[in-house]
Amino acid sequence: MTMPQYKAPIRDFQFILHDYLRIDQYRDVEGFADAGPELTTPVLEEAAKLCEEVLFPLNQVGDKQGLKYDNGRVIVPEGFKEAYNTYVAGGWPSFTCDPKYGGQGLPEVLNMPLMEMVCSSNLSFGLTPGLTHGAYNAIMLHASDALKQKYVPKMVSGHWSGVMCLTEPQAGTDLGLIRTKAEPQSDGSYAISGGKIFISCGEHEMTENIIHLILARLPDAPPGIKGISLFLAPKFMVGDDGSIGERNRIRCEGLEHKMGIHASPTCVMQYDGAKAWLVGEPHKGMRAMFTMMNAARLYVGVQGLGVGEVAYQNALAYAKERLQSRALTGAKEPSKPADPLIVHPDIRRMLLTMRAFSEGGRALALEMALMNDLSHRHPDAKTREEADAFVQLITPITKSYLTDGGFEMASLAMQIHGGYGYIAEYGVEQYVRDARITMIYEGTNGVQALDLVGRKLPYRTGRYLRAFFHPVDAFVTKHKDNPEMKEFIKPLSKHVEYLQQATLWIAMNGLANPDDAAGGSVEYQRMFAYVIMAYIWA
Numbered sequence: 001m002t003m004p005q006y007k008a009p010i011r012d013f014q015f016i017l018h019d020y021l022r023i024d025q026y027r028d029v030e031g032f033a034d035a036g037p038e039l040t041t042p043v044l045e046e047a048a049k050l051c052e053e054v055l056f057p058l059n060q061v062g063d064k065q066g067l068k069y070d071n072g073r074v075i076v077p078e079g080f081k082e083a084y085n086t087y088v089a090g091g092w093p094s095f096t097c098d099p100k101y102g103g104q105g106l107p108e109v110l111n112m113p114l115m116e117m118v119c120s121s122n123l124s125f126g127l128t129p130g131l132t133h134g135a136y137n138a139i140m141l142h143a144s145d146a147l148k149q150k151y152v153p154k155m156v157s158g159h160w161s162g163v164m165c166l167t168e169p170q171a172g173t174d175l176g177l178i179r180t181k182a183e184p185q186s187d188g189s190y191a192i193s194g195g196k197i198f199i200s201c202g203e204h205e206m207t208e209n210i211i212h213l214i215l216a217r218l219p220d221a222p223p224g225i226k227g228i229s230l231f232l233a234p235k236f237m238v239g240d241d242g243s244i245g246e247r248n249r250i251r252c253e254g255l256e257h258k259m260g261i262h263a264s265p266t267c268v269m270q271y272d273g274a275k276a277w278l279v280g281e282p283h284k285g286m287r288a289m290f291t292m293m294n295a296a297r298l299y300v301g302v303q304g305l306g307v308g309e310v311a312y313q314n315a316l317a318y319a320k321e322r323l324q325s326r327a328l329t330g331a332k333e334p335s336k337p338a339d340p341l342i343v344h345p346d347i348r349r350m351l352l353t354m355r356a357f358s359e360g361g362r363a364l365a366l367e368m369a370l371m372n373d374l375s376h377r378h379p380d381a382k383t384r385e386e387a388d389a390f391v392q393l394i395t396p397i398t399k400s401y402l403t404d405g406g407f408e409m410a411s412l413a414m415q416i417h418g419g420y421g422y423i424a425e426y427g428v429e430q431y432v433r434d435a436r437i438t439m440i441y442e443g444t445n446g447v448q449a450l451d452l453v454g455r456k457l458p459y460r461t462g463r464y465l466r467a468f469f470h471p472v473d474a475f476v477t478k479h480k481d482n483p484e485m486k487e488f489i490k491p492l493s494k495h496v497e498y499l500q501q502a503t504l505w506i507a508m509n510g511l512a513n514p515d516d517a518a519g520g521s522v523e524y525q526r527m528f529a530y531v532i533m534a535y536i537w538a
Contacts, residue, residue: 004427005317006056006121006310008048012359013113014040016366023109023370030377031096031107040110047114050090054083056121062263063124063430069255074203074265083125084158084206093129093158097136101152107373112366115299119306123434124263126303128161128201134296135162135213142280142288143232150238151211160209160234164296165269166289167198173447175215175286176225180271182216182278191273192216192233195253200441202267203235203252208244210235212269214276215285222283230285233276249274260433293442294391297399298368300442304406305361307435311406311413312354314428318417319347341416350412357405360533367536368398389467393456394532396448400522401529403438404445410435449521452528453506454514465503472496472535479538488538492531499531 017023017040026032058079065077087093096111097103118126136155139148139162154160171177180194192214196202203210212233221227237245249272256266280288319341326332327343341347371394374387410431414421421428439445456464476493479485506524510517 003425004056004060004314006052006313008044008051008117008120009309009358009362010044010048012362013044013366016363017109017113020363021109021366021370023107026374026378029107029374029379031105031373032377035107035110043110044113046090047092047117050087050092051117051121054086055118055125058083058125058263059122060427060430062122063434064262064424066262067255067265069252072203072251072253073205074252074255074267076204076206076265077263080125080263081206083122084128087129088158093132094156096133097156098140098152101148102156107370107377109366109370109373112302112369115302116306116309116362116365119303120310121306122263123303123307124261126306127261127264128204128206129158130296130299130303131164131201132158132160132162134164134293134299135211137295138164138213138230138288139211139232139279142230147232147277147279150240150242151232151234154209154242155211159207160211161201161204161207162211162213163199163202164289164293165196165199165202165212165214167196168194169197173444175228175289176223178215178217178228180214180216182218182229182231182276183273184218185275188277190216190218190231190276190278192231192271192276193273194271196269196271198256198441199267199269201265202269204265208236209238212250212274212276213279213289214271214274215289216276218282225286227283228285228289229282230279230288231276232279233271233274237275258437260430260435260437294395295372296442297395297448298365298372300438301368301399301402302365304403304435304438305358305365306406307431307438308354308361308402308406308409309358311410311428311431311435312351312358314426314431315354315413315416316342316351318420318426319351347416350416354409354412356533356537357409360536361402361405363536364394364398364532365402368394386467389464392459393452393464393467396443396451396456397525397529397532399442400439400445400448400525401533403435404526407432407435407439445525446522449525450518452525453510453517453521457503457507458510462507468532469496469500472531475535475538485538492534492538495531495534499527502527 023035062077068075094103096106096108099105132155155162168178182190182192184190214231214233215228216231217227218229235250236247239245251270253268253270322341323338324341325338327339332339332343371387371390375384375391378384414428414432417428420426476489479489502524506517
């Protein structure tokens with residue numbers, strides 16, 4: 001029977017980039033000058049080759065072998081370090097980074113297909129470059145020029161990785177409870193003391209150095225979330241000439257034993273007077289950390305999408321090959337002892353659900369990346385503002401919908417495989433286990449819903465909402481009398497109206513009793529996602 005397989009959906013990426021989003025129209029925007037098919041085709045083909053031939057074959061290996069902990073050292077599964085070196089040699093870490101620091105300056109919308117392919121082929125592997133990119137963003141936006149010049153070039157090249165160090169045993173989502181301390185030193189540095197848990201990729205030997213971005217409290221910090229500062233601490237000290245020096249007082253005390261992503265180290269970290277430098281202003285660490293988390297939420301959404309895609313591909317292959325029973329309307333393959341699973345209506349229902357999720361979710365992820373690019377790069381201030389409003393509103397919806405969906409699609413793939421889906425060699429049960437964490441980290445999906453109804457909806461009396469409702473209303477008005485569009489426009493129009501009514505209900509009840517809005521927030525978020533998907537498909 002079919003063993004796990006993965007084929008990158010290159011034609012889909014090309015269609016979304018050039019036919020749906022029409023990125024060629026942005027050639028005057030920084031980074032987009034060469035973003036036509038003449039660039040995207042070879043880039044997508046090379047990325048597909050890397051993921052299909054190098055990363056995917058290691059996925060089950062990493063799951064079975066897991067990680068080894070040896071007195072502070074973390075040993076990754078066979079082939080992972082070599083695969084990472086191949087990734088770096090291909091220039092993939094520098095793809096969207098600033099040319100000033102050795103990057104290629106390309107837009108995020110071209111990076112998203114690579115990220116999806118990496119997550120489809122090997123989710124555990126994808127965490128290291130993904131987290132480094134988030135750390136890079138935070139340093140670029142908030143750190144001093146001196147810190148950037150010292151640490152960013154090697155992060156851009158991929159020779160050093162980056163991690164975010166937030167969580168403590170008593171402080172998960174509620175970061176106001178953190179206790180890690182930062183003591184000022186006479187040379188302008190700080191000594192960090194405390195412990196962090198659930199630190200993805202906090203220790204490993206795939207890169208020469210690991211740059212830790214740590215939330216901690218200064219001695220004069222006010223209580224709660226307003227007293228948190230962000231610090232940069234390297235695993236190994238770095239000389240003025242960029243050379244690697246002695247080890248910093250940073251130690252991995254152990255690894256968490258997890259349900260999934262077995263090849264990605266989830267570390268318990270101890271900082272025992274670790275030498276660090278302030279990133280941004282004192283007590284303003286959450287602002288810098290949200291830079292990382294906003295970008296990370298989209299990337300985590302793409303993790304769900306990536307797992308959903310590979311689960312779909314394997315379910316489809318199995319359904320075409322596995323012979324079980326006869327079609328209800330008569331034998332479809334009379335020469336065989338039974339018909340393939342795909343003839344059965346319920347199997348087709350599940351497969352079509354998965355396909356609709358993958359293709360629609362891919363369009364959503366790439367559109368989010370494009371809007372993120374335009375919000376930073378477009379020369380027109382009004383366009384930047386509108387794109388940013390869209391990103392702010394849709395980010396929590398994208399993270400939650402794509403990760404909920406990735407887990408649901410992996411579960412459907414298992415259902416289609418029947419008993420074989422529960423058996424490790426077919427690979428599907430790994431997708432179920434790996435996908436589950438995406439609904440939890442970078443802010444649980446319930447927290448995303450609270451962000452949506454508590455922050456995004458009321459912002460400046462609904463300014464963010466206009467970024468979605470205005471284009472949809474204009475689209476409906478434009479096409480409502482087109483007979484060829486009737487079957488799409490009529491239900492879209494009706495459900496946009498339902499969403500507007502629900503939005504009004506959430507706003508009014510949230511003012512009267514915040515518990516009412518919070519209680520309905522997850523279902524509202526899911527409803528919003530379905531309407532976005534309906535709009536994308538239309």
